[in-house]
Amino acid sequence: LSAQQSIVVQITEESGSPQISKHIYGHFAEHLGRCIYEGLYVGEENKIIPNTDGVRNDIIEALKELNIPNLRWPGGCFADTYHWKDGVGPKEDRPTIVNRWWGGTTEDNSFGTHNFLNLCEELGAEPYLSANVGSGTVQELIDWVQYTNHDGISPMADWRRENGREEPWKVKYWGVGNETWGCGGNMTAEYYADIYRQYATFMPGWSGETEVYRIASGASEDDYHWTETLMKNVPHELMEAVALHDYAVIDWSNKGPSVNFDDEIYFKSMEQALKMEEYVTKHIEIMDKYDPEGKVDLFVDEWGGWYDAEPEVKNGVLYQQNTIRDVMIAGTVLNTFNNHARRVKMANLAQMVNVLQAVILTDEEKMIKTPTYHVMHMYKVHQDAQLLPSKIDKNKMFRGLPALSVSASRDQAGKIHISLVNIDPENNMPVELDISGLDIKNINGQVLTSDRLQDYNSFDDPEKVTPKEFKGAKLKKGKISLVIPAHSLIVLQGK
Ligand code: AHR
Structure with a gap:
């Protein structure tokens, strides 16, 4: 050779080089297809699949091995239809919700705030709650913050105690809407920037020592105007992060198969995946212009390969297989995030179980780790390490x-x-x-x-x-x- x-x-080795935030290795679980129901969560009454409070033990064990630093929930597009109060209290009293974005299935709200936050505690992961701006209210969001974080006497903290949880969970990460340029309300950047300011104003102050980290719904791909508008119109003391979304999709109207792809599709997938480097670089340039001190972080809270769903899988909305192509996508994109660790402080692979570029797939009692799981496992060594x-x-x-x-x-x-x-x-x-x-x-x-x-x-x-x-x-x-x-x-x- x-x-x-x-x-x-x-x-x-450079003395000033940044730490690679462990949160770059974050995950995302939405109420979508078989991610939560029939995936992660099989119900407390399930006697066939071993579970802890309804969450599969085999998944918990596999996720623990990944040291997952944070988990985003409940959406995605679902988040802007979700009313968290419907998912707490006695299960038999909970109303249903129709998952209008994803398959039109009727859910019984049996997996709610307590299940999610307790799961995060079990995993040692920071919860990231994605709040409803599109069809919710400011009051609904600040009630959620009070419910999860307030340790004094207040209507929501008292209700939490009634529902069996004494101590607040101290949730740090809060998304203020999701894809507000699309499924989260089809807003303009200017309109959302104003709405964002309103919501963000009322969010802190419930949590004692807990810092509330407000995450603005950011751009899609190369929508630099969106980032520019947020950075210009929102006071930086109201916004801790802006969250970009970018999927490796070859064509939204014909995404191609997840397994039987040819050389041409492989090439196009990699072409799309590698665009992350350009997008992150350019969004950071804009952020640097308005915020040279780096107070506002860039998150990429949805990323991954997106193909046509496997047609034969029942309830398999956005269910896809995971191949060496996904290894190539995950490895290159994570390298991009590591190399931009100065400003990229969090990223969330979409999604954790049975949806898109999942790390776990399930089929009734069976569970497997995908090739992407192994990438996340191999790369966990970079979490909180100093970039070289x-x-x-x-x-x-x-x-x-x-x-x-x-x-x-x-x-x-x-x-x-x-x-x-x-x-x-x-x-x-x-x-x-x-x-x-x-x-x-x-x-x-x-x-x-x-x-x-x-x-x-x-x-x-x-x-x-x-x-x-x-x-x-x-x-x-x-x-x-x-x-x-x-x-x-x-x-x-x-x-
Ligand atoms: O991850 C699937 C969907 O992709 C999310 O619900 C939405 O935010 C994005 O368009």
Whole structure:
């Protein structure tokens, strides 16, 4: 392997470089298809599937292994139809709700605020409540904040105690509407900025020491006007974050299959996924212009690959399979977030169970971990680690797209981790990592790949795509040389 053939990547340690917020590894669970009902939540009365307060134990265990830092709920588009008061108190008294955005199913509101917040406690994850602005009221939102966070005497805190919960949950993260440019109300940026100011004014002050973090519904993809308007029209002391949404979709009217895709569809998916780099860069440029001190964070609270749903799956609204293409999407997008850790402080993969780029799929008693689960597991080493800036010299191109994606960090124990993705479907890629300034003596790693891009984990073959030990990295004189196989993802660890 000669240095000339290899792509050279410089990885350095800079004292001022940011911490990669663990919240970049956040998740999202919406009332949609079989994400909550028939997925995560099987009901307290279920005697067949082992559960804790109705939530499947196998899912809880799998999620704990991911160290999930935060979980966003109840939507999505569903959030702007959801009235939280209908989901607390005795279950038999709860009204139903028709899930008008997703399949028109009638839900019984049996999974509500207590179930969600208790689950987050069980997982050690920060809850992120996405509040109803589109069809709700300011009063409804501040009542929710009082219900979950107030530890004094107040109507909502007293009601919480009546419903069996003494201590407030101290919820920090609050979304003020979702996709308010679309399903959340079809608002203009200017109109929403005003509405946002109104809602945000009444939200803090219920929580003692708990900081309430108000998250504005942000732009879709390249809607820079939206970000510009929010940054210009909303006082920054009212807004802790702006949340961008960006899915890797090839065509909204024909999204293509989740498994039987061809080379052309693969290329288009990667083209879309890699746009995250451009969108994040440009939204940050706007934020820097209005907020050079970096008070307002950029969140990407919905991201992932979105394909046509699997037609044969009952109630499977937005249910899709998960292949090596999803590994390529997750690996490259997470590298982008890591590399922009200065401003990107949270991201939420859509969605956790049985919906879109899920980490978990279920079929009655069966549960499997998808290839994307394994990416999140391999990348968890970056959570709260210090970013090590990396510079790729002369990237190889795959049909005009950069074939190699890299990010690196040093964790609190001093270990370094380098995540590398080769999206080229056919060609192996020799790489030389220059880590001469990092004082590393040993290197080991894991690789995630499979023979075919279309390979996936099924209920009959749940271990088809799993991480394997990677022995191909050689460390010599401050340089690591390796060959990254075609369509594969590698995470190296050095100490
Ligand atoms: O994640 C599915 C949907 O995508 C969400 O409900 C909505 O916010 C977005 O359009």
